[in-house]
Amino acid sequence: MKTWPDCIPCILKMSLNVAYDIFKERQDITNLFDNILAIESIQKNRYETTPPEIIRDIWKLLIDRTGITDPLYEKKRLQNSLALNVYPYAKESVIKSYDPFKEALKWSIGGNFIDIMAGINNFKKDDFIRKINKMNIDEDAVYELRNRFKKSKKVLYFCDNCGEIVFDRLFGEILKDIFKLDIFFVVRSVAVLNDATKEDAFSVGLNKIGTVLENGIIEPLPGFILEKASSELIKLMDNVDLIISKGGGNFDTLSEKKSLKGKVSFLLQAKCRPYVLMHGIDKGNLIVYNF
């Protein structure tokens, strides 16, 4: 998905929130904001690019100005730990469910709610559980996704945010159990936003469920651009039967790659108007988009 006008205020607001986290002086925040507003991908090329590429440019600027390569390091740790506290409850509700596949899928997509872009820093266990239980999902899309898994032996799974990856683990456990498949979890090589890195993947135990791989992209890009990835990963993409893409940033970038049609299923939450309008569902609901 290329950038919509809506993405601009949203990205600017997120950037400001991070600036307030880093700086104490209002003048420093203002200077950084002015630099961000002036970047070429906002001022000139906004609709020719994708939102993750704009965020990459902002993140580079942020690192350049502050020397801090991972400003949300502590927040990400906290998100993983909060989600791990919910995990036992989620696991029980999945196991007890009449349809563990669908229930685990709901938790995994619902976990996408834990997103710095959506202004979610921390979250409370009870609120989170209440939110997950309220979210709707399209039954036909779930049916098609189940069929895609049935036909697959090897699955490549693009992870998104910290916290969310705990529920990717849960979904992975159920997928292995039902479909007996091999999963390759892909995380960012370079930290950006609250996206999961290898350290996060190991800390929540994704490595116990499948193989954890870095994407090999040596930029703070909160998405996946094929041409920038490691050759190992590109080869693997050819060799797997199904690609699962979690979250907004991966959707924005991977859905631009028409050659992947028929092979990717996008799982994300309708957190903003562009997603709501594109997918024709209400805000806050769960998207299963079998590309």
Place this chain on the structure above:
Amino acid sequence: MKTWPDCIPCILKMSLNVAYDIFKERQDITNLFDNILAIESIQKNRYETTPPEIIRDIWKLLIDRTGITDPLYEKKRLQNSLALNVYPYAKESVIKSYDPFKEALKWSIGGNFIDIMAGINNFKKDDFIRKINKMNIDEDAVYELRNRFKKSKKVLYFCDNCGEIVFDRLFGEILKDIFKLDIFFVVRSVAVLNDATKEDAFSVGLNKIGTVLENGIIEPLPGFILEKASSELIKLMDNVDLIISKGGGNFDTLSEKKSLKGKVSFLLQAKCRPYVLMHGIDKGNLIVYNF
């Protein structure tokens, strides 16, 4: 209050919401957004101006592009009517209160919650009542405000949003009852955002409590700039004992006028980070700022 970086994404988001209300075609929305992003008061002079002046420039552009002078006309009517439905409950809770002045004040500032800038289009009665009851207010500031009213015979009262004006009426009734004073309610001459005009003031009965005056500003300015107002109003400002200024836009513009110090009390809600940081209170709480 001059513009903060935070105001830019906030103003852009509000403008986009209005554009989506007006246009059906995405290209029209995108074109309008690009024109808005390019206006001089955003691109060049953002920190030399006040947020209401940026919004004025956007509103002029909006009128110029669409020919629609009051895009939120229907929404404003709805807000007044929803607020009028809450009025009997609010009036009863004020009359039964041990401190009707403070209780009516809370309703009046709480009504500022009904704000297009804060993304509030419509609202539900029960949610609104629950919100009002949760809001905190500084007792010392209320004490000083009460003293200011005690010393006053004539009060000029700058109104802000539709819906909110219903609770200004209630506050006005209590003020007249307790302090036996004359109130002059000032509304916008030209429609902008969901700000109240003369039609709104009459429709909720402000004219039964005091004199309703237009500000005489012949621009869609969601604030008050003394130099642009009618000479009649400027004279009146000299002749009253106290000026009450409701809401964010009036605060932003009037608080820049140091000559008014000692004579203005600002009543608004802490809806955004700049207000939270300036007034040192939590988001969502009520501000009584005796200038």
